[in-house]
Amino acid sequence: MLRAQSARANPHILLLTSGQPGQAYFEEAFIARHMGISIAQSSDLLVRESRVFLKTIRGLEPVDVIYRRVESSALDPIAVPNANVFGLPGLINAWRQGNVAIVNAPGAGVTDNRALLRYSDRIIGHYRNESPILRAVETFHLSDVDQREYVSEHREDLVLKPMQDHDMLWQICGERPQNSAASLARIVRKHADYFVAQSIPEPAKLPRFKEGEFSARGGYLRVYYILGKEPIVLPGGMVRQKVSGHRTRRLTIATDGLKDVWVPDSVVQDSAPKRPPAQMGERFSISSRVAESLYWAGRYLERAENTARQFHTLERLRWDQMAHAEQRTYWPLLQAVAAATGQSDVTKRKRPPRDTLPLSKSLLLDANEGASVRACISYARNSLERVREVISPECREVLEDITLYLNAEAKRPVSRARLAELCAHMVSELARFNGTAERTMPHDDTWQFYRVGIFFERAVGALAVLKVAMPRVVEAYHEVDEESADLTALLRLLGCLDAYRREFRSRAYVDRICSLMLQAKHVPSSVNFCLRNLDYAIGTLSYSGARALGSDLSDQIHGLLQVLADFPLAQSPMDEVGWLDAGELPPKSAQHSAEFVGEAFAGLAEQVEALHERLEDIFFSHQDVFAREPTLFGLE
Incomplete structure (x- = not known):
């Protein structure tokens, strides 16, 4: 579908995202990895002579199709000068001239406005000259006095929602609703123009499998399909179970009990594919941002392994049990490790300390110490989170195990034996990460x-x-x-x-x-x-x-x-x-x-x-x- 947006035989397609960590970025990385396309941020792109280019390790490469996953207001600061967000200057002009296609075209988000649902049937009839297959949920505008009075009289049968799921709306209102009906009602009374009320449709009776048996349960089914001349309905889907109580805020994934939908093989009809698989052309270069993130991830993980291994070696010397003459013999080695980890104060000392436990603890578990093992793992994790579309899930799982282990160890009492065990464990785990990366990437x-x-x-x-x-x-x-x-x-x-x-x-x-x-x-x-x-x-x-x-x-x-x-x-x-x-x-x-x-x-x-x-x-x-x-x- 994305390839069809360009007349080129091998179009350069990328997914444009804000790059902010969270659930949305997880979905975007998942989509990009499975579709075989690149993820880009606005800072990765450049417009020259009304063409969009990606900054790559080999120079500028032209972009043909952009799969937009950012707000329309965040696309181009020239087209939307007061959006207070970063974007790509000149993108809208390049799109208007037909030099780049934007899937989820600018302005498409207007249909996300719930206030239009009241007129959706008439809009479809006017523009498509067709009757809607599924009727829209009954919607009431709270900006209208008569509709607002009706809503107040039928509150138990309706649910209040903002017109759009956008942070800007709550900024205009000045606050977000708390987990109570009273807080939402107070905001709605002060800013009624930004809210609607919707009736709660009767859920469909769907078979639910629980404890080895099927039973009927109310739910709202969402199916997925691919548009085109011959639309394809995908098997399965997602169902939102009916809840017993009334929610005081808008529907969210966190509160609605979503379940997967299974389709038995017995009812699936085998048929020839409606669309032949597309031939894939030569792969495009990776962006400079992706290359730099992986480069720094490699450096931080190697630095963490070096520090853990070197301190494990020093701890095995039993510094606390050495005579002063022995400490002076090994003092240059401890200074060398300190210098390699940026501890300039230690390298300037002429006499060895009586106890090295505070230094060892700092360079292993202190998250605020930039060269510590824990800090290096955190930096590497942040670097890889920004490019998770190119990292195998197995690698990420190992890195999460390491992060959780260090966070737990930082809360426990410190002893030399524990630090020695931590060093040995980190050397082993980082070797596991590198082995996993070599095998799965x-x-x-x-x-x-x-x-x-x-x-x-x-x-x-x-x-x-x-x-x-x-x-x-x-x-x-x-x-x-x-x-x-x-x-x-x-x-x-x-x-x-x-x-x-x-x-x-x-x-x-x-x-x-x-x-x-x-x-x-x-x-x-x-x-x-x-x-x-x-x-x-x-x-x-x-x-x-x-x-x-x-x-x-x-x-x-x-x-x-x-x-x-x-x-x-x-x-x-x-x-x-x-x-x-x-x-x-x-x-x-x-x-x-x-x-x-x-x-x-x-x-x-x-x-x-x-x-x-x-x-x-x-x-x-x-x-x-x-x-x-x-x-x-x-x-x-």
Whole structure:
């Protein structure tokens, strides 16, 4: 039906919504996902030369059909200048010129006015020259004195309703009715022009199945159908059961006891489809807003996993049972984790605290702490709620489980054992979310931007820890030590102790840790691994349009990979066995000052973080570039 609104073979269709969370957005996301169309907000669109364009990751793509799910007054601030809402300037002009079709055309909402129901039979007869199949419910205007008197005399047989279900009406009235008949009657007396009264139709007797038996029950049946030359009535429907008492306010889903309608197979007549399935053309690009939301969701979830895993590692060290000398040994690692989570006050301290429990609690459960696990999960959830049409229901279910778990844990007493259990649970649950997403989400552009966020955050997080920890470790590091406890703990903190042992089969050395974390191609925690996966994810996007979207960004990533290969701290001499086999003594490793190490890692972190600005410029910030239009069969 939507495709028929455009003469193009492969029209670009999107659903226009306000984007506000709630029941309506759930329905809109459900519709968009099942129809295979995009959801857009006014800020995602642009009008140029009387054409509507969607801001996408590949530039501007023309829009042919808009399925409107917003108020008419919210469409165009130029056409409705005093609406006090955001809209798309120029949309109405583009629609008038026939350059875009709007389903639920502007002005169609006039029929939502209940005051017109009194004249609906005559309106149908005048415009359609037909008699209505179903007669309208008897309606009385309270603005008319005679009708108002009739209503007051027959209140028990009528129900009061506003003329329209709109917040603006209650703003005009100055208040909303409370759950009492008196409050509604008071508003109606003061603002009678905005209310009607309707008779209560006698409900149909429908069979109700309860406790294994059928019995007759009064209800109001609502059926669904598809209009066209040959209308199609869909099987099933929805019924509103008759309630015993009179309601004091307008009918709402929350108060009316809605039930599904079942149609037995025995009464359904099989017939050939009246309409052949439509051929689907090439898919259109995702909007910049969708890509950015998925990118940030990936970053926040990865940040939450990093924080939970790192604090779980630190809690296993039993800080409260350490001697002061041991605390000073591990203090750089705690400072590194604090720096990675934005705790600048902790990084400036010269002496370790006696107890780290308050810091752990804050960075795990404090919703007001921007870098805490709970806050990161909340930010990720908000990002995904805005694009729930592209998220699988299974993923959303896992995220809801995580959110409910954290909210419940925040209300319980805090102990080290509980925080350690919480960290382990969060690492496991976030792994479950990523596994569910990988299995249930299509690996298209949306999935790739989620992966871009994950790998970028992982690289930035690893460098944030190394930037703070390595200079402090180098100050106290002695290569001849049998075992360096702080280096081993650092490997645990970065989640690559096992990888280090498998790669080098030796105790921890500074240069080998740097080599592993910066240059290893097959270690998931290494910066090299993250950048390569970042390059791959971006490379899977099918670039088109006037911009060479991927080439310069790919060149920048390859340049960073070369910087990692040449990083001075990761240049290890030939293995000692090789020197001994050659009959020579191995040379001493080059020693670098803590200041040099800090500057080297800070410079590297700055170069990697600069990728974020390039991602924003290319994919998330609108550029005035027109993308190539997809064709029905991928042909020119």
